[in-house]
Amino acid sequence: MLRRDNVPFYMEMTACDTLCGLHSLSGQDTGTENQLIYVANGCCRVNLPDKDIRPAYRNIIYLHRNVKYDLEVPEGETNLVYRIHFLPSADPVHLDLDSMCRNSDTMDGFMHYRNRYCFLIDQENIASTINELIREFHGSSPQRNSMITALLTILYIKMARSFFTKRKAAGISYISLAKKYIAEHSSDPMTIQQIADNVGISRSHLESLFSKYAGRRITTHINTVRVDRAAALLTLTRKDVLEIALEVGYENRQHFAREFRRRYSVSPSQYRKLYGTPHLSGTQPSGGTKQPPES
Missing domain, CATH: 1.10.10.60 (Homeodomain-like)
Known part of the structure; x- marks a missing residue:
C-alpha cells in the first residue's frame, strides 16, 4: 500500500517539462516526486546508478521517489521528450493511488517494483493517454481537474498492464533459456544455482517462474x-x-x-x-x- 505514516494519500500531477532538441540534465533526483519520462519522438538517454537506458519512440521510464539520474536529449529537430512530475497530496480531488494499490495486485506490484524505476514499452496505447493528459494539463477547459484525475487513473492502469505484460514475456524467455541450458548440460552435474547464474536471474526467481509458467518445479x-x-x-x-x-x-x-x-x-x-x-x-x-x- 502507498501510505505516508499510515495515512492514505493522493497523487497530483504538478508539472510537465517539454524537452525538444539538445538538453543535458545531470544530477537529477526525483526526491519526494514520482516522475515519468516519455519519448514522444526520436530518442534520449537516461543514466541511472545501475543502468544506462536509451529509450526511443513511445518508450516510457517511470521513476519512483529518491532516484538519481542524468537525462540527455541529443541534438536534432525530431527529438521530443516529456517529463511529467507527480507529488503526493492530501487533497482527495486527485488520484487515489492508495486505493488502486489496495484493490489491485497488478497496480501494487507496479508501484512497489524493487528497482525503483520501470522501463515500459507501450503495449496499451499509453501514448494517446499521455498526450491527452498533457493537453488537459496545459489547458483551461471546464472540469479540468476531474479530467486530469480520470486520465491519470487510465494512465496508471495502462502502465501497470504494460509492466506485467513485459514481465510475463521476460519470464517465459528466462524459462526458455533455462530449458536450453538444461538440455545442453543434462549429462553434467547441475545445480539450480548454476542454471540461474547462466540465465542471469536469482535462484528463487527462476524457481518461481518455473512454477508459475511451466506448471512444475525446475x-x-x-x-x-x-x-x-x-x-x-x-x-x-x-x-x-x-x-x-x-x-x-x-x-x-x-x-x-x-x-x-x-x-x-x-x-x-x-x-x-x-x-x-x-x-x-x-x-x-x-x-x-x-x-x-x-x-
Missing part, C-alpha cells in the same frame, strides 16, 4: 529431460543400466531407478525388456514404444 524438468534420454538409450543401445544412469547425469543407480520409475511406472530393466530394440536386446518388444505421461 527439478522435475531436469529429471524429465534425463529420464527421457535414458529411456531412448535403454531402447536403442546395449549399455548397462548403471552406465546409462551416469551418462544422463545421475550419480548412482538407485536415484536413477527411483526417478525412472516415477515417470515410466516400471524399472529401467523392465523398460528395456518391454521396449528394447529386438536385435540389440535379444527380446521381442511386447507393445511398441512406451510413451511417458504428459509433463
